[in-house]
Amino acid sequence: MNPQPSSTDVRNDALRLLTNGLYVLTTCLEDSIHSAAVTWVSQVSVQPPLVLIALRRNSHLAHAVRKARRFALNILATDQQALAAPFFAYQTAPLAAASLSGFAVRPDVGRCPLLTDALGWLECRVAGEPVTPGDHALILGEVTGAGVRRQGQPLTLWMTPWSYGGAPE
Amino acid sequence: MADRDITKEVLRMFSYGLYVATAQSPEGTRAATVSWVTQASFEPRLVAVAMRKGTGICEATAASRRFALQVVAADQAEFAKAFFRANPSGPDEIGGYRFTMTANGVPVFDAAAAWLECEVVEEANATGDHTIFLCRVLGSGLREPARAALALRETPWHYGG
Numbered sequence: 001m002n003p004q005p006s007s008t009d010v011r012n013d014a015l016r017l018l019t020n021g022l023y024v025l026t027t028c029l030e031d032s033i034h035s036a037a038v039t040w041v042s043q044v045s046v047q048p049p050l051v052l053i054a055l056r057r058n059s060h061l062a063h064a065v066r067k068a069r070r071f072a073l074n075i076l077a078t079d080q081q082a083l084a085a086p087f088f089a090y091q092t093a094p095l096a097a098a099s100l101s102g103f104a105v106r107p108d109v110g111r112c113p114l115l116t117d118a119l120g121w122l123e124c125r126v127a128g129e130p131v132t133p134g135d136h137a138l139i140l141g142e143v144t145g146a147g148v149r150r151q152g153q154p155l156t157l158w159m160t161p162w163s164y165g166g167a168p169e
Numbered sequence: 170m171a172d173r174d175i176t177k178e179v180l181r182m183f184s185y186g187l188y189v190a191t192a193q194s195p196e197g198t199r200a201a202t203v204s205w206v207t208q209a210s211f212e213p214r215l216v217a218v219a220m221r222k223g224t225g226i227c228e229a230t231a232a233s234r235r236f237a238l239q240v241v242a243a244d245q246a247e248f249a250k251a252f253f254r255a256n257p258s259g260p261d262e263i264g265g266y267r268f269t270m271t272a273n274g275v276p277v278f279d280a281a282a283a284w285l286e287c288e289v290v291e292e293a294n295a296t297g298d299h300t301i302f303l304c305r306v307l308g309s310g311l312r313e314p315a316r317a318a319l320a321l322r323e324t325p326w327h328y329g330g
Contacts, residue, residue, distance in 0.1 A: 010309050010310065010311050011214060011285070011306050011308070011309045013283070013309075013311050013314065014240065014283045014284060014285050014306075014309040014310070014311055015208055015214060015216070015285065015306070015309075017186070017240045017283050017318045018186055018206060018207065018208055018216070018240070018318075019184055019185055019186030019318055019320050019321070020184060020207060020208075021182075021183050021184030021185075022184075040207045040208055040209060041183065041207060042183070042185070042205045042206065042207045042217065042219065043180050043183060043205055043219070043329045043330075044205060044217075044219040044294055044297055044299055044301050045219070045294060045296075045297025045298045045299050046298055046299075046329055046330070047298050048296065048297065049171075049176055049180065050294065050296075050297045051180075051183075052207070052217060052219070052301060054207065054208070054209045054210070054217070075179065075182045075183075119182060120178075120179045120182055121179070122176070122179050122180070123171075127296070128293070128296075130291065130293035130294070130301065130303065131291050131293070132209065132210065132215065132291060132303055133210075133213065133215075133290060133291075134209055134210025134211075134212075134213060134215045134303075135210050135211055135212050136209055136210050136211075138209060138217070138293070138303070140293070140294070143171050143176050143180070144171055145171045146171050146172065146175045146176040146178070146179040146180075147175060147179070148175060148178055148179060148182075153322075154182045154183070154184060154322070155184075156184035156320060156322070157184070158318075158320070164208075165208050166208075166211075166214075167211045167212060167214055
């Protein structure tokens with residue numbers, strides 16, 4: 001019997017070569033803002049404009065997005081690693097809060113709260129939840145709003161000391 | 170409804186890599202450059218790959234249920250560019266790039282620095298213009314460790330928006 005050509009480690013090495021961005025997801029449910037950093041994000045259709053996000057299956061964030069039926073992705077700039085860091089832990093705040101982890105938010109009843117320092121934002125309504133046998137829930141979002149606040153280079157995960165891929169050690 | 174131009178501008182702020190997907194079809198081997206790729210689970214390891222409906226690569230993947238996803242390295246822009254359009258395939262080359270079949274029955278280019286051999290476990294996105302293939306990672310290879318991947322943003326090209 002030949003050894004398996006693909007070891008666990010090689011699969012992880014190859015998976016860690018996938019390029020991802022780093023975004024802060026925000027949503028609101030009842031009287032609270034819910035947010036966390038996400039990186040498993042991709043556009044999946046031009047017409048209609050759809051995005052796919054993967055959220056840890058039983059996370060507070062996945063439950064909040066599922067219930068709220070909408071979410072926003074805040075796009076960070078290359079010099080905003082400090083903004084991303086606190087969002088590696090799930091963050092929540094009252095809907096009326098003016099800031100989240102020290103960063104200003106635009107509260108707006110009936111819409112998703114947004115980080116006002118981000119380069120840009122995308123608002124989506126949940127359009128579906130594709131079936132997956134994985135440990136992350138898949139959420140399909142249809143774009144309902146977008147805005148650019150300023151010009152700048154968006155942050156990719158490569159540029160940071162962090163990684164999120166392969167399998168946990 | 171969102172302003173289409175602004176939506177496009179923001180969607181193009183997303184970060185992607187470049188990959189060459191290869192799959193077998195009864196008419197031969199199909200290869201195409203894709204960028205809408207993300208990991209989708211740690212355990213089991215899953216990746217989600219979106220391919221434009223109606224393209225040769227999308228149809229070959231839907232039929233054969235298997236494909237290779239090859240990471241385009243930082244110095245391999247030409248490799249990606251070679252598969253922006255469909256190319257006629259020979260028995261062991263497409264567009265001047267040689268490939269060999271792996272034990273899992275997927276074609277992998279000799280030029281690929283790293284690759285994932287994928288098996289489709291779910292298809293999604295009935296309402297969209299791309300099919301989302303959710304795939305289990307059957308195998309993988311890494312010819313040159315520590316080689317950096319090409320980011321779409323570092324090229325003159327973009328996709329989507």
